[in-house]
Amino acid sequence: MSIAIVWFRRDLRLRDNPALQAAIEAGHTIVPAYIHAPQEEGAWAPGAASDAWLHHSLQQLDAQLRALGSALVVRSGDSMAQLQALIAESGAEAVYWNRKYEPATQPRDAAIKRGLREQGVQVESHNGYLLFEPWELATLQGGPYKVFTPFWRNALTRWRLPALSDAPGSLNAIALPGLPLQALGLQPRLGWDGGFWEHWQPGEAGAQEALEVFAEGALNGYREQRDLPDRTGTSLLSPHLHFGEIAPWRIAHTLEAMRSAGRDADIDGYIRQLGWREFSWHLLHHFPQTSDSNLNPRFERFAWEPAQPALLEAWQQGRTGIPIIDAGMRELWATGYMHNRVRMLVGSFLCKHMRMHWQHGARWFWDTLVDADLANNSMGWQWIAGTGADAAPYFRVFNPVTQAQKFDPQARYISRWVPELAALPLKARFAPWQFPQLLAEHAPSYPTQPLVDLAQGRDAALAAYQRCR
The missing domain is CATH 1.10.579.10 (DNA Cyclobutane Dipyrimidine Photolyase, subunit A, domain 3)
Structure with missing residues (x-):
């Protein structure tokens, strides 16, 4: 019996999760793990609102895993040290994760991958967050784009959506001890976030519901109404995308299946907004100083x-x-x-x-x-x-x-x-x-x-x- 750790990060879902899917297809018994390490995010450790959402999203992911007979193993501290501890406790021979692209986390992940492989551990990373890797598109001169329109024109010539994948119906998993979510201290002490949850449902189920509500409602007339703040004219999917509760290609697949002469403009308009998300990660990858310094x-x-x-x-x-x-x-x-x-x-x-x-x-x-x-x-x-x-x-x-x-x-x-x-x-x-x-x-x-x-x-x-x- 081979064992693999699936390291959940910004991909808090079971459907369309390339790392999880690859580990299952390889026949591994799974250790689903989340390691809380905000100190490794550099100057941009998550803020209070993000932490509050993360608490609820992890809670939902754990509930999904428990319904499959598993559970999310929560740890806190240095990521490499915690992965090594999980490997020692479980006997895992492989670690799978979906990539992150921030300037602080990319070199960290590269060092972890290199270190684990030197120890004889199989490591695989996947793209579970974007339609295009940030380095995948380049100008005719081979450099990064600084203007959206030519970037998106190039992207559309390479438009190939990944296939959709369902959540596993069952999960062959190992139970390991972990921290209770409350130990991470993610919830605001003063309950500042109390009003948030009247408007939001964190987690994969909430993301899917938000997509369905958007497709049946605000998508109709999206291009004209997305600029009007007095109504629900947008998708409200951005936090779900940020936490990886839904894959961007699932959104695109859903909308593409709804195409008709009367809807093309609205669908193209929304998918173009997904393109701006792609462009922002392209820019941050090639110009990592732009989180703190002027690009110009x-x-x-x-x-x-x-x-x-x-x-x-x-x-x-x-x-x-x-x-x-x-x-x-x-x-x-x-x-x-x-x-x-x-x-x-x-x-x-x-x-x-x-x-x-x-x-x-x-x-x-x-x-x-x-x-x-x-x-x-x-x-x-x-x-x-x-x-x-x-x-x-x-x-x-x-x-x-x-x-x-x-x-x-x-x-x-x-x-x-x-x-x-x-x-x-x-x-x-x-x-x-x-x-x-x-x-x-x-x-x-x-x-x-x-x-x-x-x-x-x-x-x-x-x-x-x-x-x-």
């Missing part, structure tokens, strides 16, 4: 404003006096999520009107988003700030008032997350400081002026940009 070196000369804790805190807590910005930041705190259009607006306001370095925003999102993903987070903030690949130019400064009027025309999103403004007339909910008497009468606790004057902030940002060109 010109912005090393940019005159960012020194961080002012009071102003930054007002932005974080949704007290800027600009309703669409405050609505987004409050949605984030309450649900661990923010609509993508609003992410662009709050980011633009921070980096341009407030002229604070995008790293302040990236760090806050990292700690508060349930879909916090190093590649997407880094690319997104650099895109907003104008410092990254294929970025919105810095001189493109979103006006949050006109953006709110365009994408939240009835102010439903604003009224939901900034309820003290709901009693104001519609026109006053977009820029309440322009209606001081109404504001004083109906929302006396709301800021009477924006944190930054929009016109002055825009002019100062453009002047700073001109100086660094």
Whole structure:
């Protein structure tokens, strides 16, 4: 009887799991293991919202394994040391895992693979996270892409979805002692995440349900409605993708099977968003410094404003006096999520009107988003700030008032997350400081002026940009 450890990481599912499938097909008895080692993530150990989701996702994975007569073996500490301990305890002769692609984890995994093989252990790693490996696509000159459109055009010429695979109906596994999940300390001590679970169902079953809800609902009209924050116009699959509770190719297979003349544009529009996810990992692989530094070196000369804790805190807590910005930041705190259009607006306001370095925003999102993903987070903030690949130019400064009027025309999103403004007339909910008497009468606790004057902030940002060109 041969024994193999299947090391679960960012692939918390049983279906479409290449590492698990390979170990089973090789005839191994399985030791399903999770090793908690946030210290090995470098400067980007998971934030509080990610930890909270991870607790629930591991709980669901363990329940799935127990239904098959197995259980998830949870350990904590140095990954290599814990794998060696598991090998010694079980007599395992092989270790299987699905690859991770962060700058800190890639060299760690390479060292573990090399070390275990030197000890005579069979090691296999697989792609369980992406449609394309980050190094798989290259320009005609053989280098990495910095612009999305040619990257995606190349990707579509190589479009071959992996076959789907079902979860095992049974699992020949070995039981080993492990830690209780509570010992990992993943749940926020103050119960800050309590409201999250009204909106989310972590785990593989929750991911599948979210896909079905999207396919039957928001997919219809996706291209037109994905920018409207007052409705469910997006898939809400991003946290499930981040934790590997669903494979991107299962999503693509599901949507491809629904193609019709009336749905092609919406399906293509969503699959293109999966392409942006691929592009972000391509960028982080080839430019690993971009989680911390500007991709565009010109912005090393940019005159960012020194961080002012009071102003930054007002932005974080949704007290800027600009309703669409405050609505987004409050949605984030309450649900661990923010609509993508609003992410662009709050980011633009921070980096341009407030002229604070995008790293302040990236760090806050990292700690508060349930879909916090190093590649997407880094690319997104650099895109907003104008410092990254294929970025919105810095001189493109979103006006949050006109953006709110365009994408939240009835102010439903604003009224939901900034309820003290709901009693104001519609026109006053977009820029309440322009209606001081109404504001004083109906929302006396709301800021009477924006944190930054929009016109002055825009002019100062453009002047700073001109100086660094």
